[in-house]
Amino acid sequence: MATTRQWRLESRPVGEPTHENFDLVTIDRPEPGPGEVLVRTLYQSVDPYMRGRMRDAESYAEPWDVGDPMKAGVVGEVVESRYDGLEAGDVVTGELLWAEHAVAHGDDLRQVNPDHGPVSTALGVLGMPGVTAYFGLLDVAEPTPGDTVVVSAAAGAVGSVVGQLARLNGARVVGTAGSDEKIAWLTDDLGFDAAINYKDTDDLAGAVAEACPDGIDVYFDNVGGPITDAVWPLLNVRSRVAVCGQISIYNATEVPTGPRKLGKLIESRARVEGFLVRDYEGRWGEALDRLSTFVREGDLHYRENVVEGFENAPDAFMGLFEGENVGKQLVEVAEYED
Amino acid sequence: MATTRQWRLESRPVGEPTHENFDLVTIDRPEPGPGEVLVRTLYQSVDPYMRGRMRDAESYAEPWDVGDPMKAGVVGEVVESRYDGLEAGDVVTGELLWAEHAVAHGDDLRQVNPDHGPVSTALGVLGMPGVTAYFGLLDVAEPTPGDTVVVSAAAGAVGSVVGQLARLNGARVVGTAGSDEKIAWLTDDLGFDAAINYKDTDDLAGAVAEACPDGIDVYFDNVGGPITDAVWPLLNVRSRVAVCGQISIYNATEVPTGPRKLGKLIESRARVEGFLVRDYEGRWGEALDRLSTFVREGDLHYRENVVEGFENAPDAFMGLFEGENVGKQLVEVAEYED
Incomplete structure (x- = not known):
């Protein structure tokens, strides 16, 4: 047999x-x-x-x-x-x-x-990660033209699509990633306006602030932890945070702690929302149609x-x-x- | 002069x-x-x-x-x-x-x-605190009948109105406060379904869980800190957190830290939103009309x-x-x- x-x-x-x-x-x-x-x-x-x-x-x-x-x-x-x-x-x-x-x-x-x-x-790009990026960005984070959009794990399967869709939507896009190779891909090939190698800076908060002189309107979070801490003080009025993943703490063996974040939301009237792609099952086709068109026309690289x-x-x-x-x-x- | x-x-x-x-x-x-x-x-x-x-x-x-x-x-x-x-x-x-x-x-x-x-x-009740409670609850947190609503600083100017409005809206209402006198007022006079004296328990998370056997659909947060930590693990799918105040940390001289909270939002697809009552200036009259009617008819105590x-x-x-x-x-x- x-x-x-x-x-x-x-x-x-x-x-x-x-x-x-x-x-x-x-x-x-x-x-x-x-x-x-x-x-x-x-x-x-x-x-x-x-x-x-x-x-x-x-x-x-x-x-x-x-x-x-x-x-x-x-x-x-x-x-x-x-x-x-x-x-x-x-x-x-x-x-x-x-x-x-x-x-x-x-x-x-x-x-x-x-x-x-x-x-x-x-x-x-034409599967779960692409569809996750599509709905998380467009449905949850709702970027508008001129927004500054920050995405963590920007060179990953989800993040790379998020950044490109945000750019196609008229946003200024800033990504974080962990190697020079990734940074080069983001800025040279995917058209990110700026990208930060978080492993290569002593002052992550300063680096994010420098890359986002007008603050942050949308944060698409795949990572959590210190990158999110660096992003948080820059959240603009009526900004949106789409929480997609928290890979920085998935392997934690104790309860991870960090700066308390809710106070900032009052001042900025920001909205933070978690989501799961499986809630969009009925709209999967819509996302794939759009994503495959972008890929075919050379607007979406992977x-x-x-x-x-x-x-x-x-x-x-x-x-x-x-x-x-x-x-x-x-x-x-x-x-x-x- | x-x-x-x-x-x-x-x-x-x-x-x-x-x-x-x-x-x-x-x-x-x-x-x-x-x-x-x-x-x-x-x-x-x-x-x-x-x-x-x-x-x-x-x-x-x-x-x-x-x-x-x-x-x-x-x-x-x-x-x-x-x-x-x-x-x-x-x-x-x-x-x-x-x-x-x-x-x-x-x-x-x-x-x-x-x-x-x-x-x-x-x-x-017919001023800034009442109007804050009105829009924060109804516009930001959007309770529906049958929801479990938790409000911190429930015996305060804002919290006491939040809890009563939530009850009028058909929710099960749980409050936290810091004295037995306050707890008695909440449950005996304001009709809260349960109230927790957070100063009188060694196991705040356990006390909140016991008061919320079906989890939490709305958390109206005036306080932040450990009370929010106790509420967080109980957030239901599609729950809403309205962030109104963080009095527990207003006097902090160092950056307050606590358990990281964003991961929970993915699983629960919860929405956390800060707000300021001044964004509702144009609708102040609507809130006062409703609130004064409730007061006059004996449905809203203060x-x-x-x-x-x-x-x-x-x-x-x-x-x-x-x-x-x-x-x-x-x-x-x-x-x-x-």
């Missing part, structure tokens, strides 16, 4: 995840039931939010059970279909598993048109950081917390041959 | 204000110019926000200059008028001075009808804590930070005889 491999949660991390938390298991390849399809993974996504699901605590996502295969956004190829409307060879995307093969109901998959661009983009080989998925995930990825972090599990 | 007295800012407080920061000065009684009126103060308001104006730092209110008379909400009687539409004997309210007499332009005053109730209410004697104004102000006042804190400067 054919086999396949899965990564399972071996144990819950305390602080930073390590190899000991992951277990690579070989199992019989599953067979699709009625309405289901068997998918061969081409690309698997690793994302910061997954750290929350490794935790045994209430979060916005159900925690994963120890011993179970972990879930992931996947782009894959249909191997066998018992679902009307999908057939072997179709490319699909959906939430599957950290696995070389997985079975899913056809209703839970979205077909990917390989003619629209590299299929991997269905996990990045980069992917591809780690080859399924066995390297945990390393790709752990690298997120080291800030190793420029753009979307992917694991290439199998080669796509169209 | 007739004289009058003013309290001036003698020096800026470091930490808690002390008597040394205030200077009582006798001056010639000012005379109204064209369009102006001379007002004899009946009641002067002292409010937490004044602490910000004593500071030499950018705030939502202009800082007061050292050596200048301080500003305050006042209810007073017109002594002499050079303004069409006001005459001697009229009762007016507006932002005047910590003074026994002051001059103001007639356009900056609002006439008070003594038949509608005690004139002092124009500084409390208390005033009146300190007699202009010379005691600094003590009345400093008492705010000790939590001494139940309801609106006023200074009676002269007796009103209608």
Whole structure:
């Protein structure tokens, strides 16, 4: 019988995840039931939010059970279909598993048109990160032309789309990132008005203030912690903060503390709002239409950081917390041959 | 020549204000110019926000200059008028001075009808605190029937109105306050569903959780600090936090720190918004109409804590930070005889 491999949660991390938390298991390849399809993974996504699901605590996502295969956004190829409307060879995307093969109901998959661009983009600029950027910026933060928009983790899968959409919307855009390579990408290729390497300054608050002489109207926060502390005093009257992620504290083992922030909101009448992309499920198509048009017309650039080989998925995930990825972090599990 | 007295800012407080920061000065009684009126103060308001104006730092209110008379909400009687539409004997309210007499332009005053109730209410339930509660709750926090609403400093001038309005709106209402007398007033007279004496518990988070078995949909924050920390983990999906004041940290001499709070907003998709009542100037009449109807019909109760004697104004102000006042804190400067 054919086999396949899965990564399972071996144990819950305390602080930073390590190899000991992951277990690579070989199992019989599953067979699709009625309405289901068997998918061969081409690309698997690793994302910061997954750290929350490794935790045994209430979060916005159900925690994963120890011993179970972990879930992931996947782009894959249909191997066998018992679902009307999908057939072997179709490319699909959906939430599957950290696995070389997985079975899913056809209703839970979205077909990917390989003619629209590299299929991997269905996990990045034309997938969950792009859609997150789209609604978080346009629906939650609501930038207007002339606004100063600051985005943290600006060279990441979400942040890089946020900054470009803000620019297309007429904003002045400032990003923070953690390497000179990223800074160069933001300013030279993506058209950011300014970018700050937060690892390369002793005075982050001063650097942000210098880059934002008219204060900050929108802060799109992927990171939290000291970068948010530096942004906060500059929030303008009626500014908006969209809270998308807090990767700086996902691995914290004690309650993270920092300067109290609510007082500033009175003076500035600012609005701070958290959001989850899953609340926009019904409008996913709207975002993809717009994003794919921008990509096609050359207005929206992206980069992917591809780690080859399924066995390297945990390393790709752990690298997120080291800030190793420029753009979307992917694991290439199998080669796509169209 | 007739004289009058003013309290001036003698020096800026470091930490808690002390008597040394205030200077009582006798001056010639000012005379109204064209369009102006001379007002004899009946009641002067002292409010937490004044602490910000004593500071030499950018705030939502202009800082007061050292050596200048301080500003305050006042209810007073017109002594002499050079303004069409006001005459001697009229009762007016507006932002005047910590003074026994002051001059103001007639356009900056609002006439008070003594038949509608005690004139002092124009500084409390039918004045800035009441209007603050009205718009902060209904416009910013937007409670819906069945919501659990938590209000801090619930026995204060703003908080006591917030809680009652929330109840009239069909919410379950929980307040925090700092004495058993206040707790009794909230639950026995104002109809709060629960009230917590935060000075009388070792486990504030546990006490709030117990009082809010279905979590918290609206938090109206007058206080900040540990009470906000206790409220935060209970914020429900799509909950709203209206940030009105942060009295717990107004006297801080170092940057106050506490648990980082933004991560919780992602999971709960909560909205946190600061506001200032002055942004609702054009809608003041709407609020007063509603509030005075509630008062007249017995649906909205209030208390005033009146300190007699202009010379005691600094003590009345400093008492705010000790939590001494139940309801609106006023200074009676002269007796009103209608």
